[in-house]
Amino acid sequence: MSSIVAVGESYQKFNPRAYLQNNYMPPRADFSSEDCVVPWKLRCLAEAFTTGDIHGRTLIDVGSGPTIYQLLSACDHFEEIIATDYLEVNRAVLRRWVQGEPDGFDWSPYIKHVCRIEGKGEQWKEKEQKLRGKLRQILPIDVHQPEPLGSQVGQPADALVSTFCLEAVSPDRPSFERALSNVTTLLKPGGHFLLIGALEESFYLAGEAKLSVVPVSEADVKEALSKSGYHIHNFRSYLMPPSLKIGVDDVSGVFFVHAQKKPVACD
Numbered sequence: 001m002s003s004i005v006a007v008g009e010s011y012q013k014f015n016p017r018a019y020l021q022n023n024y025m026p027p028r029a030d031f032s033s034e035d036c037v038v039p040w041k042l043r044c045l046a047e048a049f050t051t052g053d054i055h056g057r058t059l060i061d062v063g064s065g066p067t068i069y070q071l072l073s074a075c076d077h078f079e080e081i082i083a084t085d086y087l088e089v090n091r092a093v094l095r096r097w098v099q100g101e102p103d104g105f106d107w108s109p110y111i112k113h114v115c116r117i118e119g120k121g122e123q124w125k126e127k128e129q130k131l132r133g134k135l136r137q138i139l140p141i142d143v144h145q146p147e148p149l150g151s152q153v154g155q156p157a158d159a160l161v162s163t164f165c166l167e168a169v170s171p172d173r174p175s176f177e178r179a180l181s182n183v184t185t186l187l188k189p190g191g192h193f194l195l196i197g198a199l200e201e202s203f204y205l206a207g208e209a210k211l212s213v214v215p216v217s218e219a220d221v222k223e224a225l226s227k228s229g230y231h232i233h234n235f236r237s238y239l240m241p242p243s244l245k246i247g248v249d250d251v252s253g254v255f256f257v258h259a260q261k262k263p264v265a266c267d
């Protein structure tokens with residue numbers, strides 16, 4: 001069995017609720033401390049959009065998983081946001097959130113925090129409804145395919161977001177680099193890519209599933225972006241404090257990159 005097929009097999013046991021519990025509840029989601037990893041991620045994303053340089057018609061979120069926090073600061077800057085994931089269980093979680101079904105994960109602490117740090121006086125219910133209104137497509141994706149969205153691919157997006165996906169679905173570094181190259185076909189030349197991921201992680205848990213992760217360093221990520229034709233505007237790293245090493249993975253840190261796909265070279 002190819003190692004990519006093995007990755008797909010391993011995801012069949014992925015449990016969205018366990019995954020959310022492990023990574024998006026306290027202690028990792030502690031909004032009282034700016035030093036905590038979730039506020040750090042939200043601040044990186046909010047600050048990336050304050051320049052006003054990142055905007056357009058469509059943003060695609062690559063490997064959304066069962067989360068929407070990564071889209072909260074984006075929703076003011078795009079007409080349409082397309083969420084994607086490999087697993088139907090995750091796409092179903094996202095659809096239920098968009099439809100406002102009551103039994104879902106409570107993202108309100110995240111929405112309130114983002115409204116606070118954006119400082120625009122936006123009410124959290126207003127931002128919640130705005131994102132629900134923009135999240136119009138939730139599509140299947142496979143980043144190991146040269147056309148990750150298959151026949152659904154429309155015109156290239158103005159921007160991409162991806163959080164914790166590429167390294168968690170790639171068995172090795174060449175596969176990670178190919179996956180990045182594949183998803184880059186979804187982005188227009190000159191388009192912006194906001195990428196968040198795990199540093200030096202080799203596994204993580206999501207209920208019964210124990211998923212392998214290809215450990216990547218800052219240098220590995222920068223090299224992969226350079227090979228895929230990106231200019232890096234900003235690269236930040238967060239060092240996971242011992243208090244947040246809670247056994248759900250062996251992640252050493254988290255990286256945030258604001259990269260831009262170089263325009264096509266004119267001959």
Ligand SMILES: Nc1ncnc2c1ncn2[C@@H]1O[C@@H](CSCCNC[C@@H]2Cc3ccc([N+](=O)[O-])cc3CN2)[C@@H](O)[C@H]1O
Pocket residue numbers: 008011014023028037038062063064065066085086087090141142143144164165168169198201204249251254
């Ligand atoms: N072939 C594929 N193409 C696209 N997506 C695919 C494919 N296969 C699986 N997927 C899809 O990709 C997956 C995305 S979730 C990946 C989780 N990454 C590791 C985890 C995340 C995390 C989160 C937060 C923090 N923190 O400190 O705050 C740390 C960490 C480190 N551990 C999942 O949705 C799957 O459904």
